[in-house]
Amino acid sequence: MDNNQEPEEATDRSELLSGDGKNSKSVMCQRCGSKVLSPGIATFAEKELFLPSMRKKSGLSATESSVDGDTLTDHWLVGDMFDFENVGFTNDVGRIKYLICADCEIGPIGWHCLDDKSTYYIALKRVTHA
Amino acid sequence: MDPRYDIPRRATAGGSGGSANSSPALGAQSRRRKMPPRPADFKLQIIIIGSRGVGKTSLMERFTDDTFCEACKSTVGVDFKIKTVELRGKKIRLQIWDTAGQERFNSITSAYYRGAKGIVLVYDITKQETFEDLPKWMKMIDKYASEEAELLLVGNKLDCETDRIISRQQGERFASRISGMRFCEASAKDNFNVDEIFLKLVDDILSKMPLEVPNRELSNSVLSLQPEPEVPPELPPPRMRCC
Numbered sequence: 001m002d003n004n005q006e007p008e009e010a011t012d013r014s015e016l017l018s019g020d021g022k023n024s025k026s027v028m029c030q031r032c033g034s035k036v037l038s039p040g041i042a043t044f045a046e047k048e049l050f051l052p053s054m055r056k057k058s059g060l061s062a063t064e065s066s067v068d069g070d071t072l073t074d075h076w077l078v079g080d081m082f083d084f085e086n087v088g089f090t091n092d093v094g095r096i097k098y099l100i101c102a103d104c105e106i107g108p109i110g111w112h113c114l115d116d117k118s119t120y121y122i123a124l125k126r127v128t129h130a
Numbered sequence: 131m132d133p134r135y136d137i138p139r140r141a142t143a144g145g146s147g148g149s150a151n152s153s154p155a156l157g158a159q160s161r162r163r164k165m166p167p168r169p170a171d172f173k174l175q176i177i178i179i180g181s182r183g184v185g186k187t188s189l190m191e192r193f194t195d196d197t198f199c200e201a202c203k204s205t206v207g208v209d210f211k212i213k214t215v216e217l218r219g220k221k222i223r224l225q226i227w228d229t230a231g232q233e234r235f236n237s238i239t240s241a242y243y244r245g246a247k248g249i250v251l252v253y254d255i256t257k258q259e260t261f262e263d264l265p266k267w268m269k270m271i272d273k274y275a276s277e278e279a280e281l282l283l284v285g286n287k288l289d290c291e292t293d294r295i296i297s298r299q300q301g302e303r304f305a306s307r308i309s310g311m312r313f314c315e316a317s318a319k320d321n322f323n324v325d326e327i328f329l330k331l332v333d334d335i336l337s338k339m340p341l342e343v344p345n346r347e348l349s350n351s352v353l354s355l356q357p358e359p360e361v362p363p364e365l366p367p368p369r370m371r372c373c
Contacts (some may be wrong), residue, residue, distance in 0.1 A: 082223050088211040102211045
């Protein structure tokens with residue numbers, strides 16, 4: 001997926017990436033500041049993933065097919081759940097576990113498929129960097 | 131039994147190994163990280179058990195409010211959390227399993243207990259029956275948990291002091307009859323003692339570890355005292371939880 005990015009976004013991204021393609025800053029919860037990833041732990045990855053909305057009304061549900069949410073492509077990727085500083089895993093929704101903030105439980109901030117034990121995604125747009 | 135959420139034997143991902151320093155890279159231009167991020171020194175599995183409604187889940191949370199989380203919790207629910215604490219200069223990753231929704235004694239399978247290094251047993255100081263259930267929970271612990279598992283009894287809902295039925299002494303007495311069991315009272319609502327609970331438990335777990343390896347506790351030159359804790363062969367089964 002080599003989509004051309006908006007120039008502005010590209011600039012933002014280079015601030016977040018170190019030379020080796022890892023996150024140069026800490027990845028934190030937007031709401032409570034809980035640290036999700038330490039710098040240098042995750043690699044940048046592009047993958048189209050659907051994450052249900054973080055807003056209240058759209059609960060996720062295993063059965064409901066019309067869930068409100070966003071398809072996001074920019075993610076931080078780690079290969080082990082113990083690479084996270086703090087993160088919560090929801091119960092299974094189909095073969096998916098959504099990742100949430102471990103402290104305030106806002107989310108989903110990320111995505112994990114049970115069929116691939118070595119990929120855990122955190123969506124850049126659902127977290128802050130500091 | 132699905133082994134997918136066992137503590138992995140070893141991270142397969144990059145980024146492990148190396149020693150201290152987790153300071154952010156100074157610029158996006160740096161070609162290479164000279165200091166790999168510091169990996170966790172220990173990984174520990176902790177389970178929270180106790181009768182229905184005692185506040186197990188809220189012990190896992192520092193706070194909640196009513197945005198997404200409510201919707202998320204009521205429909206899907208939180209399975210487990212990874213939390214990192216630093217203690218005695220060590221970085222410890224906790225994998226915390228909250229068994230809410232499976233409060234019948236026999237419904238929590240042995241796999242939960244087996245891998246646990248720490249077990250938090252919770253009752254509600256305002257509900258007699260949750261205290262009376264404790265021996266049944268202890269039976270499960272005796273049957274399934276590792277003998278080395280650290281036990282902590284928590285009398286929760288200290289914020290409801292006026293409705294208290296179980297005295298502090300009763301809790302203390304119960305804990306004192308079980309060798310190595312610690313006791314404290316907490317209020318998840320006010321966050322009173324909640325962080326301390328986990329730190330205390332982890333501290334107890336760590337204090338046992340030097341016995342298994344040469345005692346180098348005071349030497350900070352040793353980052354990793356011990357290889358990762360052994361892994362339970364099986365994993366807690368998928369949760370059935372009503373929504």
